[in-house]
Amino acid sequence: MFHQALTIIIVTGIIVTAVLYLFRRKHTLFQCTQCEIHAEMFQKAFDVSGDAIVILYGNGKVVYSNKKMQSLLKVPEGHIDLSKENGPKLLLANQEYTIAAFAKEKYMKERNKKMQFFADVELILPRSERTTLLYIYLGYFEPDGLDSMYIVVMRDMSQKVEVKESLGRHRLTGLPNEIRAKEELHQLYSKIHLHGEKLALALFEIDNYSEIRAMLGLQKSEQIEQYFAHFLERYAKAHDLYVYHTFSDHFLLCFPHVQSADEVIHHCRIIQEKLRAFYKINNVQFHLTASVGVSIYPESGSTLHLLDNVYKALVEAKQQGVGHIHIHIPSELEKRYNELEIFSAIHEAIVKEEFEVYYQPIVSTADYKVVGAEALIRWRHPVHGFIPPDLFIPMLEQSGEIIQLGRFVLSRVLKQQKQWELFKFRSLEVSINMSLVEIESEGFYKHVETLLGEMQIDPAKIKFEVTEGAAMENKSRADIEIAKLKKLGIKIALDDFGTGYTSFSYLKKFPADVVKVDRSILGDDILRNEDDQRIVQAIIDLGHTLNMKVVVEGVENSHTANLLRSFGADYLQGYYFGKPQPAYEFQELIRK
DSSP states (O other), X not given: OHHHHHHHHHHHHHHHHHHHHHHTSSSSXXXXXXXXXXXXXXXXXXXXXXXXXXXXXXTSOEEEEOHHHHHHTTOOTTOOOTTSTTSOEEEETTEEEXXXXXXXXXXXXXXXXXXXXXXXEEEEOTTOOOEEEEEXXXXXXXXXXXXXXXXXXXXXXXXXXXXXXXXXXXXXTOOBOXXXXXXXXXXXXXXXXXXXXXXXXXXXXXXXXXXXXHHHOHHHHHHHHHHHHHHHHHHHHHTTOEEEEEETTEEEEEEEEESOHHHHHHHHHHHHHHHHHSOEETTEEOOOOEEEEEEEETTTOOGGGHHHHHHHHHHHHHHTOTTOEEEOOOOHHHHHSOHHHHHHHHHHHHHTTOEEEEEEEEEETTTOOEEEEEEEEEEEETTTEEEOHHHXXXXXXXXXXXXXXXXXXXXHHHHHHHHHHHTTOOOOEEEEEOOHHHHTSTTHHHHHHHXXXXXXXXXXXXXXXXXXXXXXXXXXXXXXHHHXXXXXXXXXXXXXXXXXXXXXXXXXXXXXSEEEEXXXXXXXXXXXXXXXXXHHHHHHHHHHHTTOEEXXXXXOSHHHHHHHHHHTOSEEESTTTOOOEEHHHHGGGGOO
16 A cells, blocks of 8 residues: 555656646646646646546636546546536545545645545446445645645555455465465454454365375366365355365365364364265266364464464374364473474574483393483473473474484484493493484485494494384385395384384384384283283284394383283383483493
8 A cells, every 4th residue: 555655646746746837827727838738748648647636626626637537437528527516426434525525625634734645435436336446645735826726636446456355365266265364364363352252263185185186187186176165165154154275175164153172073074074975077976085173262272373273283183194183282382382483493403512312221121231222312402491302303303304413313322332332331232213204314324334434333233213103104115224224234123113003914024123112002000901911912922923122111110120021021111220311320320
C-alpha cells in the first residue's frame, strides 16, 4: 500500500504543479495559445495515467477529468458531472456522497493536517450493482486570486484484490493454501483466546505419494489430489471446518471448536476410511492411506507454535508407519528448552568443541570386571549447562551435523585409546554409536582407515553400534558398508535389539559380532515376571546360536546381574556398574 500511495502522491504532485502553472496565468484557462499548448500537453499525459483524476472547483463544478475517470464511472466524454445528485456516488461508512461532497467534507475534517486522505471506499458504478474497491487521494489548494480547488485521484484496486485472492489459493485444487491458512488461523487464535475454547489442526499426507506419482504419472497423481481436495472441501463444509491445501499431497484441516482429542481422531479416521475407497483406475479400486499429524490448543502448546507442532506430529506419525494418527504433546524437554535456539547453536558448539565424550563401563559376566566401554556424547552448553541427549541427538540427525560430530567422537575415542595404551591402562574395546547416515556418508570408510593408521590403534578394539531399525532400512547399502568395515577389522554390534522389526532371516545374515539387548526388554519386574525372563533368555540363546556375543543393557542391581549371568549373557551394562563418566574418572576403573 505504501508504494501505491507513493505513486498516487507523485502523480497528484504533477497535477497540482500543472494546474497551478495554468491558473497562475491571467484571465481564463485557455485565454492564450501558450496556455492551450500546455493544457493539451498535460491533458495527454493525464489521459494515459492508470489513475482516475478529477479536478473540481470548491462549488463542485468539474474543471478537468481524465479518460480513466470517465471509464471508471462509465460516462461519455464531456458529459461527466460529479457534483449532481443523480451522478455516481461514493459509499463510505454506509453514507452516500457525490465526489464533490466527499472532497469538501474530507477537507473540512482534515484541513489542519496534511491534505492527503487514503481510504478503502466502495464506488457504486452506474447501471451496475458491482462495487469497486478504491484507494483515494484528496488534495486541496487555493491558486492566487482564484477559487479554491479539490483534486481527487482514485486507483481501482479490484484487479489487485483478485490477484491477491488467486495467490491465496492452490493452483491445482483451488483450495485456500498455506498463505491463506496463516492469515485465517491468526484470526481464529484471537477468538479462542477471548472465549477460552480449544482449537485443533490435522495435517494429512498421502502415504508413499512419490512412489504413486512415479507409478501413475503426473496427470493421474494430480487427479488424486483433486479428488481428495474436493472430498475434504465437502466434508469441511458439512462439519463446519476449514480446509487448506498447503503443499502437494499435504492437506490441513482446522477444527475451530472441539471438546476433546477423541473428536478430532474420530473425524480423521472417517477421512482415512473414505480415502481408501474413493479412487479407481479402470474400475479397479486403488487403495490409498494417509498419515495424520494433530496438534490441539492448549495441549500441544501455544497458538504461536500450533502450526509448527502439527508438522512435528505428522513426522512422528510417519515414523510409526503408514496410516497412523499422532497427536503432538510437547515433552518436558521441549517445554524447558527453546528448540530453535538449541538447533541453531549446534554447529557452533561443534566448532567450539562444547561436546565431550563420556564412557560407560561394560563388564564381563565371568568376573564383573570392566572389559569395555560405550562412548556417549554429552553437550555442555555455556548457558544451559548439560543439554539432554534425547533433545540434541535428533536435531543433529535432522541438520546433518551428525556426520561431523560422529567423526569428532571417533577421533576423540582413538586418541583416548592411544593415551590409555601409552600409560599402560588395561586394554579394552570401546563401542561407538554410528548411524547409517554416517556410515554411508562419502569418505567415511577412508576416514576411519586413515585415523586408525595415524593413531596405530588395533581395529579390533573399536566396535560400531548400529541400531536394529537403521540396519533394516537399507539392507543392501548397509551390508556393503558394514562388510567393508568388518574387513578392516572393526567389530559390529546390533544395538537396541528387540525394539524394532528385525527379520530373523535377515538377522542370521547380518554381519554383527555382538547383539545388545535393549533395557526396555528387561521390563520393570524381570526378577518376578517369568514372561520377561523367558523373552530375555530366548534372545540370549538366539544370539549365541548366530555366533554373536550378547550384551544386556539396563542392569541396575546385583540380583538382576546374577539372573542375567545365569541366563548366559556374556556382558552387562548399566548404572549398577557405573554411569557414563568423563575419561579421567572412567580410567580409574581400568588401572592395572
